[in-house]
Amino acid sequence: MALTLPSLLSTSSAASSPCLPPHRTLFTGPSTLSLNRSCRRRRSGPRASVAFDSPAEAGERGGSSSGELLLEVRGLSAVISESKKEVLRSVDLTVHQGEIHAIMGRNGSGKSTFSKVLAGHPQYEVTGGVVTFKGQNLLDMDPEERSHAGLFTSFQDPVEIPGISNYDFLLMAYNARQKKLNRPEIGPIEFFSVVDPKLAMLKMEKGFLDGHVNGASGGQKKRSEILQLAVLGADLCILDEIDSGLDVDALQDVAKAINGLLTPDNSILMITHYRRLLDYIKPAYVHIMEDGRIIKTGDASLAKQLEEGGFKAVSAT
Amino acid sequence: MYSLNTPPHPLLLPPPLLTMSSTTTTSHLLHPFHHHHLPKPKPSPLRLRLRSALSDPRLLHLAEKLEDSVSPSLPLLHNLRLSSSDSILSKSWPTRRDDPFRYTDLSLLKSSQIEPSPPSPSSPLPDEPQLFPNRFYILDGHVIPSLSSLPNLPNGVYVGGISGVPDRIAGSVLDSFSGFRDGDLFWDLNGIGAPDVAVVYVPEGCRVEEPLHLKYVFGGGGGERRLAVSNPRVLVVVERGGEIGIVEEFGGGGGDGFYWANSVAEVAIGEGGRVSHSYVQRQELGSAHTKWTLVQQGSSSTYELVEISTGGKLSRHNLHIQQLGPDTVTELSSFHMSRSDQLLDLHSKLVLDHPRGYARQLHKCVVSHSSGKVVFDGNIQVNRYAQQTDAGQQTRSLPLTPRPCINVKPNLKIVADDVKCSHGAAISNLEDSQQLFYFKARGIDTQTARDAVVFSFGAEVLSRLPYEALRKSLASDLKGLIADKETIHLPDEI
Numbered sequence A: 001m002a003l004t005l006p007s008l009l010s011t012s013s014a015a016s017s018p019c020l021p022p023h024r025t026l027f028t029g030p031s032t033l034s035l036n037r038s039c040r041r042r043r044s045g046p047r048a049s050v051a052f053d054s055p056a057e058a059g060e061r062g063g064s065s066s067g068e069l070l071l072e073v074r075g076l077s078a079v080i081s082e083s084k085k086e087v088l089r090s091v092d093l094t095v096h097q098g099e100i101h102a103i104m105g106r107n108g109s110g111k112s113t114f115s116k117v118l119a120g121h122p123q124y125e126v127t128g129g130v131v132t133f134k135g136q137n138l139l140d141m142d143p144e145e146r147s148h149a150g151l152f153t154s155f156q157d158p159v160e161i162p163g164i165s166n167y168d169f170l171l172m173a174y175n176a177r178q179k180k181l182n183r184p185e186i187g188p189i190e191f192f193s194v195v196d197p198k199l200a201m202l203k204m205e206k207g208f209l210d211g212h213v214n215g216a217s218g219g220q221k222k223r224s225e226i227l228q229l230a231v232l233g234a235d236l237c238i239l240d241e242i243d244s245g246l247d248v249d250a251l252q253d254v255a256k257a258i259n260g261l262l263t264p265d266n267s268i269l270m271i272t273h274y275r276r277l278l279d280y281i282k283p284a285y286v287h288i289m290e291d292g293r294i295i296k297t298g299d300a301s302l303a304k305q306l307e308e309g310g311f312k313a314v315s316a317t
Numbered sequence B: 001m002y003s004l005n006t007p008p009h010p011l012l013l014p015p016p017l018l019t020m021s022s023t024t025t026t027s028h029l030l031h032p033f034h035h036h037h038l039p040k041p042k043p044s045p046l047r048l049r050l051r052s053a054l055s056d057p058r059l060l061h062l063a064e065k066l067e068d069s070v071s072p073s074l075p076l077l078h079n080l081r082l083s084s085s086d087s088i089l090s091k092s093w094p095t096r097r098d099d100p101f102r103y104t105d106l107s108l109l110k111s112s113q114i115e116p117s118p119p120s121p122s123s124p125l126p127d128e129p130q131l132f133p134n135r136f137y138i139l140d141g142h143v144i145p146s147l148s149s150l151p152n153l154p155n156g157v158y159v160g161g162i163s164g165v166p167d168r169i170a171g172s173v174l175d176s177f178s179g180f181r182d183g184d185l186f187w188d189l190n191g192i193g194a195p196d197v198a199v200v201y202v203p204e205g206c207r208v209e210e211p212l213h214l215k216y217v218f219g220g221g222g223g224e225r226r227l228a229v230s231n232p233r234v235l236v237v238v239e240r241g242g243e244i245g246i247v248e249e250f251g252g253g254g255g256d257g258f259y260w261a262n263s264v265a266e267v268a269i270g271e272g273g274r275v276s277h278s279y280v281q282r283q284e285l286g287s288a289h290t291k292w293t294l295v296q297q298g299s300s301s302t303y304e305l306v307e308i309s310t311g312g313k314l315s316r317h318n319l320h321i322q323q324l325g326p327d328t329v330t331e332l333s334s335f336h337m338s339r340s341d342q343l344l345d346l347h348s349k350l351v352l353d354h355p356r357g358y359a360r361q362l363h364k365c366v367v368s369h370s371s372g373k374v375v376f377d378g379n380i381q382v383n384r385y386a387q388q389t390d391a392g393q394q395t396r397s398l399p400l401t402p403r404p405c406i407n408v409k410p411n412l413k414i415v416a417d418d419v420k421c422s423h424g425a426a427i428s429n430l431e432d433s434q435q436l437f438y439f440k441a442r443g444i445d446t447q448t449a450r451d452a453v454v455f456s457f458g459a460e461v462l463s464r465l466p467y468e469a470l471r472k473s474l475a476s477d478l479k480g481l482i483a484d485k486e487t488i489h490l491p492d493e494i
């Protein structure tokens, strides 16, 4: 389907972040990858974000097709702004283009906190560490700049916003990006042709667009987050329990949609409790989080181990 | 029938007689007026009595001018005028020492020269899109049937001035004047100065499908320190099982006209009746707006009010709801936005005296200007016999200035023991809000995100308006007010 879509998607990501340093700099930093794999670093120029119309792709990705360094987290520590309680203790994580990662871990181990700190949530204060995203210091950026740079976080429990329809919200977010890229903003009528195919992809009713943001049921909220992702595009999407509250069919729809958004260049960091999701979106790396840090990293077999033996089986000793 | 000399407190009287049967009663009721009061010569009773009373001279002068400004030949209003002039004898201008006005600065009224508004329309009506087919205009308190349009009213429904009230319903209409005695000075001034009463009468069992839009228009004609006062008055009578939606809309000109709108609406709902009341106050920014809404709810009746107030320099709404029987449903929602040097005040009182009432009140306010003020004094009183009442009261404020002036006093007073009650008062912090972060996380710039969160805050109340056309119109108004950065002073980002 030929969409007159955000040409932002077909242009270089350099356009969306004019101060992006050359990618070369990415490789001068510490590169203490804990993963034992061959990392094929492509030196081609910056590339497109999400390609919208790529066919669904369900195979395992990441291990053999890693691209350039996308996100590098080193020693990230954070406290809750109000209470100063420590919630992240020196987290390390590296994601390359095209990789799929999963984070698993007990309730309260800090998974959502990690995703919100990456998104720039003011509830948390970073007390140490470095986060580099596409060569830029992520921690220096406002949440909206992180979004423009290509980071999309789907929240575990996105907040309800009465009075603002899903359609208006999508349009606002879309136009914010257009503006950032010095592109003409789009009118509410034209915008429908942008949203409509995404709706279809997610098997969502058009009526959904009239409802207010995150006012729908748990499952609808999750679809709605993926709809936003589909409309806005991203280089790295963090999906926090995108599978919770979804029935089997809905999970398949959502997983299919996510796979449909994947390209060789964008990456996923998903947080989940269930292996079920990993059957649909296959990660090359699984990380276990415990008490605010990543205690173990392995391949998809770690998830299986976890399911069979519980957290004890994978806990650090 | 209500009479001035009835000694007991009117609120303790049994339900007013919405069920009174018509013909014989009517003539009986009307008689005394024809006999005793119609050929009333001047000087008026008010003047005579006020002269001899120890009253506030400025007030006396105003009351006299108001009395002179109205036509004396409306027999159905005689009692109202008489009781009001009686009552005003004991009144003086409220000061900050009077509890109901502790936070409400009336200096705009006190420091202005006040004249009754000129009797004839002084400005043409704005040409504006019409939201409802049933429209009734009230210009400076005068009903204007020629501008009104009432195509969709069922048989038996009356909407019009008090002199046109058909005989068959005159008794009911008269009896539905509450005879309320706890009114303040403004209540009394309206009783004296109302040139007419717009009567809305819904007969037994009649459901009025289309809402009735009451448009209050004000000619202004004042100036700096000079306000033209007018006293619109409405009486809504819904007989047993009747239903109607009323939209009261004040102002909307968007200018900064100088006038004082001192209005009263009385609503009497018979057993099982239902009134959905939308009240929109977008008066001009130089104006003063004082309003009483007095509601009497018969058993099993429903009263729903949604108030959106964003206008006026001084705006005071007194809302009193009296429950006259069990099983009533009362839902009150209000949104106030003070976005310039303006005071918006709601004093509400809901008294529950009968079992199994259901009551909800939601008050929300935004103060977006450093001299803006909001006052809320909300009382819900669950008395001894109001067992199994389910009452809830919530107030939420969203300050957008560093030192906002917001006085909220929610008060849920419970005497009965078998009741379900909930209440809450919260002050939201825009900068810390999850919503603001959510917008930003989707790439929306801070200013747009703030505006959207403020809009969303108001939209919770706006969305309760039962009519889409009105919702849309007010939503776009609200967006405009929020985006108008000349009047909005948001704190700088920290």
Ligand SMILES: Nc1ncnc2c1ncn2[C@@H]1O[C@H](COP(=O)(O)OP(=O)(O)OP(=O)(O)O)[C@@H](O)[C@H]1O
Binding pocket: A080, A087, A105, A106, A107, A108, A109, A110, A111, A112, A113, A114, A123, A156
């Ligand atoms: N804003 C906050 N205020 C107070 N405590 C917080 C806050 N954010 C996180 N925490 C605490 O930090 C810890 C980690 O929470 P987090 O939500 O990140 O866990 P999680 O791994 O996502 O858990 P779950 O699997 O249940 O979603 C918990 O103990 C939680 O209570």
Ligand SMILES: [Mg+2]
Binding pocket: A111, A112, A113, A156, A240
């Ligand atoms: Mg979580």
